[in-house]
Amino acid sequence: MKTVERHKKIIDKINQEGQVKSQSLCEELDVSSVTIRKDLKFLEEKGMLYRVHGGATQTNPYASDRHLSEKEKYHFSEKMLIGNMAAKSITANDSVLIASGTTVLALAKSIQPVGNLTIITNAMNVAMELNNHIEIDVILLGGYLRKRSFSVAGMYAENILKDFSCTKLFLGVDGIDLEFGLTTTNAMEANLNREMIKVSQKIIVLVDSSKFGKRGFSRICGFESIDEIITDNKISDFTKKQLEEFGVEVTIV
Amino acid sequence: MKTVERHKKIIDKINQEGQVKSQSLCEELDVSSVTIRKDLKFLEEKGMLYRVHGGATQTNPYASDRHLSEKEKYHFSEKMLIGNMAAKSITANDSVLIASGTTVLALAKSIQPVGNLTIITNAMNVAMELNNHIEIDVILLGGYLRKRSFSVAGMYAENILKDFSCTKLFLGVDGIDLEFGLTTTNAMEANLNREMIKVSQKIIVLVDSSKFGKRGFSRICGFESIDEIITDNKISDFTKKQLEEFGVEVTIV
């Protein structure tokens, strides 16, 4: 029984954290490294994970979605903390809008629904996560699929959005600059994000500190349009003060 | 009656605890290990448990795909064969509509794009598969997410659909009955399927032979609306002839 249980634990961990290290598995499961590697090899053959030097990852690091999985790995723990904090702010009977991006995906993974909840999203991977919770009603926006971000954008998504009004919008961005505002890499995405802002009461931006000072290709909005930023503790005091002067609530995890 | 009782006890325990050890079964039921293993082998063949080294588990511990549902595992090889055959019929510059279901998911997994290809689908898991192919333009229909089928249905999906015209529709069904026609378990889904039929030139139904003679809750259409059925070789000669008399091309894999 030991083997199967160990395999289960490995899979659990990789599903939870996105990746595992051989070393830490050895310690946690109290077996030799050879055994762990054999386990990983076996599970890879079953298609349950991908081996990489030093351990294994949940998603194929060399598939065409490479950008996102690498993106996802980057600042992973910060994103999880931010996602967790954001998840806490969701209350019963909220109708929540979740945009696409790696940080909001972390939010989707952290959501533990309390009572009824309706969530609208343009991100397929977010919807996939939410599919696990029977208590959450999910509305998936439609339209052209953007491969890199696993999300849709375009007029079809915007049209559907027009029929809804949401209590909260969780927005992820690619860049956040004190002068230029919030940006993303894609114009269609930026446009959709603006529509999302229009139909939402409270706008909460989830962004890890590495994005500060960066500018993506396409501007979404300025700071006057948003209500709160949740970020990690590597943000500078100066930036925090500036944001607060813009009237934005800053939550640090 | 001893044997049957022992089997019952084993099943009880595995349902209660999720797994059993051969060793402890030997002690608790006071029989030799050979007997327990024979029991487990028998019960595995009946599909009541999965054997693993050291005992048995209730659910397959290595469901190869994280999102591979129990439904999908059923008649897996037939579905893959059907999906493969369907994939071959897709040619360059096709605009393809793919409905939801486990059999069409097998199609999505088999697609090897030749030239440009546009695919519209209401199934998130199909879109997820197609996301791996950079050459395929994917349009994901939007709307209410149906958790069990990983797909959307409803007016938003239907509205988007109205803007398109497709060369082929690949349709999966839950039941196919010579008198009653094609059926699915959900009324919204059936409605969407009818809209899909309207905007498509050639309707190809993918269905494994186990679905013949079954009726789902909601009728999609009769045989006059479809052009081809791809199924496996367990279909009866009688059924095949009947279908051909209805004017449906029958392809057997």
Next chain:
DNA sequence: AAAAAAACTTATATAAAATTATAATTAACA
């Protein structure tokens, strides 16, 4: 670019578990 460190692979040994063949026991039934 070389050296060092970390991670990986392979081979071998050992113990636990599974299988197989055969024998013993039990149940069924004419």
Next chain:
DNA sequence: TGTTAATTATAATTTTATATAAGTTTTTTT
């Protein structure tokens, strides 16, 4: 009651699981 078929146990064999150790490859450091 005696014969047959089914069930279970015993013992020998094979397979599986894991650790150790030696040798490779990859990554990091210098």
